[in-house]
Amino acid sequence: MSNFLTISDYEPDEIQNILDLSSELQTAAEPVLAGKNIAFVFEKPSLRTKVGTEAAINHLGGNVIHIDADILLSSGKAIPFTSRESLKDAMKNVSLWCDAVFARVYSHQTLKNMAGYSSIPIINALCDKHHPMQALADLHTLQQQFGKDKKLTLAFVGDANNVAFSLTELLLKFGHTVNFSGPEQYSWTDDKLSYFALLAVQYGGEFNTVTEPSKAVENSDAIYTDTFISMGEEHLYEEKIKHFEPYQVNEELFSKAGEHTGFMHCLPAHRGVEVTDAVIDHPNSWVYKQAENRMIVSKGVFATLLDGEGKATKKPSVPHLDKESVNGT
Template sequence: MRHLITLEDVSSAEIERIYAITEDLKTKFQAGIREPLLPGRMMALLFEKQSLRTRVSFEACMTHLGGGSILLGEDAGFGKRESIADFTRVLSEMVDVIVVRSKKHSTVEEVAKYSKAAVVNGLTDESHPCQALADLYTLREHFGSLKGLKLAWVGDGNNVAVSLARGCAKVGMSMSVCAPEGYQLPKSFVDKLKQQVPGADITLTDDTTEAVAGADAIYTDVWTSMGQEAERDQRLKDFANYQVNGKLMAAAPKTAVFMHCLPAKRGEEVTDEVMDSPQSIIVPQAGNRMHVQKGILVWLLGSQA
């Protein structure tokens, strides 16, 4: 049984396979065709956190593919009425795939341990693989190819940054991660990634201008994520010089695009000027969540038909 918990779970060739499926299905979607490749398949959405893009994109894509979905929130009693093992064993008797959006990464790992169904990480505190795959696919669409592109991440070295670093290494992109001291990607993570993917080009810096020099895409995220609200005041101070604004975008090539996984705190990590500029590709980036997740579901479930 294959799962998608982090991008360590997929090879470069498998990413290309997912993208080939995505491109085929997106082309058909734009022509008004919803190809039902997964008829009768059931997906459970097991969410501990709020969601717009992840929930709607997964529900929509499974419907387009001919399957169905069930949202399981507080009412299901996950992690409260019974053990995760018991909950998962029973749930996976009834569904084909479980998408888990959890507060702790260990939760999705435990679900995968006991599940007979494919498990997909819909977001944890450590990883957001579906977001990263959609982001890189968006750049592939925009530039025609990924190999040799540079992504500049400006902000907290969070779960999305971790997943993008893994993804960039596997598709032949370089990545510059710019964050203040205490918020950078752990050096141990970067060293391990370079061992796992020879040739991985990941650099760490605290200089925003250095980070965006030569960048094809500039990416940021909120400075205070869900669950970090108590740190908000300190984070606002620590990240005050890391805003993506017109001045920073001007330090990058004119062809550079702006990306954000959303939701954004306009006026904090990014200005309206950048969010709404012609360089911003945040809307197609969000829309590609649905298309890439179709590719993921067909890749995971199609061979198990």
Template sequence: MCNSISEELKKKDFLTLFDYSTDQITYLLQLAKDLKSKQKAGQFYHPLKGKVLGLIFEKSSTRTRVSFETGIYQLGGTGLFLSTNDLQLGRGEPISDTAKVLSGYLDGLMIRTFHQSDVEALAENASIPVINGLTDDFHPCQVLADLQTIEEVKGQLSGLKLAFIGDGNNMANSLMIGAAKMGLDFSLASPQDYLPSAKIIKKTKNIATETGSVIEITTDPLEAVKGADVVYTDVWASMGQEDEQKKRLKEFSAYQVNQELLQHAKPDYTFMHCLPAHRGEEVTAEIIDGNHSVVFQEAENRLHAQKALMVALMSD
């Protein structure tokens, strides 16, 4: 079965977790675990020797850029940083032309940008695998690392409850999909005007009926966190929303993850955050820096999960 999944993933795009089966995600998580073990043991493993990954950034980044550049290097390949300020793409060249040109030079493309439609257009016109490093709608690479981290800490995925408190943003969307695919119950609490789109919720609930997970959407953070094994939050104003900062601080004030709220989670809850974090806003310092927090283990796993993704999509 692993061999058949390995063949399925060769040159496959990674745009959202909607496009990946439970078996394919399970394969990637096991591969990430194996690659992490190799790296920790100091073993050299170069399945991507001679391969080049292009890294297109329209949004700034710490974890995505460093983990992809480090990962492709550790796998024997080369990462090529491509700022949209330096590409003709930033001067109006069509995405379709850029995709076709870069396909002649590279073995894979990662893009971190604003519009999901741009990632889809790039993938449609490229003959090499395209990886979504983040858009305003989805952040699937982060969720691979999150699932890896939850499994490391809890020893399982299926049957757990994952609660997300805050903005129904790209992280909320991708976590909801990942949870449904892997059999976790998922509860989300956001202010009414910031809930995920009805279309994404409906599509995810359809997946959940097949895997046995339960998806709950509410405006009550206490209800969402009740009995949760894992509690997750993100910044209230993401990149590109800085002008909404003051408004969002007011509207999300009741959605802070703090000790009072977490009294309603399971006693052995795990706290997660994709980072960067604003201590004192979406989460208190005592929680993110406390014993239940695994945010830096989670951040490190970006390296291992993305290495698995690159091996699966780009190796011969």
């Protein structure tokens, strides 16, 4: 049994095995999850993560059981001085009935707690620190466009958030270059910059912070952005947006890149805020391919964890790094 909580837990060859298996299952969906029950626990709203992954599990013959997050995570109060049930008791029960838990939560610590009490795999559907499933779909998209062997340069323009972290982490592990450009007030902490530097040294990639977004996108193979205001940050809109306005991916910025450069966004997109219509609807926009790949890579992840074939083994990627601080755990 293994979990899929962060990109840091896996080596590039293990990730590539998952992506290769995803491609195989896309064209010849075998019922490798027949008889398997996967519990979905979502604290945050979702379209691609929920529907795409449920469709993937259905394609592979598995079943999805939706558990109300308030019940499992004990956020409701049954009586004034206690919660409904401890997470330990809840996870011990779910482990008796289900074969895995797919959880989309506010705090990464919640996932760690769930994994600590569980005897079945816990898969991170998104948390405040990481979005590994999205990163897999993004790498799969890039490999579809450029092949597996070409070393790429991706410009991430915007917020140093969970999507940016998992994507940067994964691309550096595959030896690619990431140029990040965003407001200094919302950029990476020193420990994360040190982590990226170590990954670059270990795997042969390159990470750069670039003040001007126009410089960041030069010679890039893809330009990526995400919402400037993450879920739960809506109250910060007025404060954040004034810093992020210069980082909108618009026609002018997109024109600074090459004709082959693609546009990427994990969605949902706020058109007219972080990206304009002309860019997201551009022929070189890959946003819907990324969305399709959310379903496709889910097949590889669940088949790897649950059918016993090609099972990934967790290994520390950077042994000298304090991952507790980097992973927010």
